[in-house]
Amino acid sequence: MPIKTAVCVKNAIDPSEIMVDEGDTDIDLDFVPTKMSDYDDRAIETALQIRDEFGGEVTGLTVGTDEANTTLRETLAYEVDDVILIEDPVFEGKHPTVTANALAGAVSSLADIDLIICGAMSEDTYTKQVPARLSALLDWPLFANVTELEVTETTVTARQDVGEGIEVTSGSLPAVVSVQYEINKPRYISRRQMLQVPRNAGTQWTFSDVGIADQGEGLADSQVTKMRPLFTERKNVTIEKETDEAITELWTHLSEEGVVE
């Protein structure tokens, strides 16, 4: 029996591209590039492996704006069956509660989804709420922080990283799974595969299509009131000398700091 999977991807702000200068009091996100959040290719690979084994369909879901286009094309380049952009004009996919409600609505609209797979966290804000909220909204079991997943046509067995060890858990489909980075190594997609994806491929949905239009902004239960730069003061002393001299000098610094004897 084939398995129908929805895989959630986020078009994240690339944190390595954020520039902050000493003295800045806020963060300027204009012109900061976005990219597929770095756990999400693992989520896609997990879904593809299940399709390889059981047949079925993989549908990519994202909540956001047109800015997610490159991420959606990348998702399609992995040869998923379809991607759906659920347009979120107000929060642009950045509010975990709104996103979870939109995704849950989409999964209900799609019907017959057996499994939802998400990354364990997003690369930009790591709120870690979407999989948990999805499971509560749909009343499906949650397998969080999964490092190994085994599915049959009706069941899920997961190795979950619970910090102090691995908890092996099992339950039945339908289910929500969030995957850790080490779960797999995504298959390679070439630049050519990326370019072969048509520019306007995929499907666009609105909040009406996922049944949450009437709830509007009322779904938001928290607000980001301010973002400010965080500086970790480092001395940035670069020692450019012959190795033995450099080591002696390094050791002198470390002794003065009192971190070595």
Add this chain to the structure above:
Amino acid sequence: MSDALNGVWVIPETASLTDELLGAATTLADALNLPVASIHVGDAEATEEMVFEYGADAVLIVEGEHISEGVPQTQAQAVAQAATTYEPHAILTSATPKGSELAGVLAQHLETGCVNEVVAFDPTEGQLDRVIFGGKAISQVSVDDTPWVLTIEKGVFAPPERAQPDGETVTLDVDVSPPQKSVVEFEPFEGEVDLSRADVIVSVGRGLEEQDDLSLIQELVDALQQSHPDLTVELGCSRPICDDLDWVPEERQVGLSGTIVAPQLYIAIGISGAIQHVTGIRDAEVVVAINTDQSAPIFKSADYGIVGDLYEVVPQLTKHVQR
């Protein structure tokens, strides 16, 4: 009696984090002039005596079928029922994997806001701080309605002073549905490596060419350990060394997807300094970087940098330490 149950709640998950969790809770409660209650769901490791000593005014034991089966979703359902009964102002748990799972499900059941990994707060303004963008920014968040559901970042809040235990214990029976999954077994991570508590970490990245060369790094770890017997010196690594190459066990991975560390000395060897790695070393007291590439981002996150080949620098550094 229920007066002590409408303030700030903690849900202790592990005994070791209970003290700092109550540190955060009492700070919040004092500012808001509210009592603190500790909610024990199922087989809580924290005891009544322990939480009273750390300043709890009441303990609420939530009982019912299924809630001892170790499934966070079921526990969330139980706490949601208790919260509907007593209407607390805030519900705090530790920012562990299971704590985050519980918090997210709980917040959705209560249809309220959730803020994970809180590092600071301004209680009267209702502002909660968390770190985002790989440690480049603080996001200040407010929750619209009570209860606020929060997970508290590890190692940030000081434990409260221990006091004479004083408070009452209340029991509440709840009715939750059977869990949708079961815990088959638990495999604790092997060894007793806890990088979050190490004093010195020598960490290696992609600059290492072969797995066998790990011995070079281990020799430096051993030399530092021998010359500093009072400190805990550990080997760490970056994500590719663990996840892509499988050269070092997972428990030694430093960074957002591994362990967040706070040693007094962190030595990054052949590590380029990806954002998810440098976020994990933000609380290190002194950071040393050794890398051949002068433009590697790790140097921006380091106090002292040596531009050089690790195959030359590390053995000499080991010798220097051994002297």
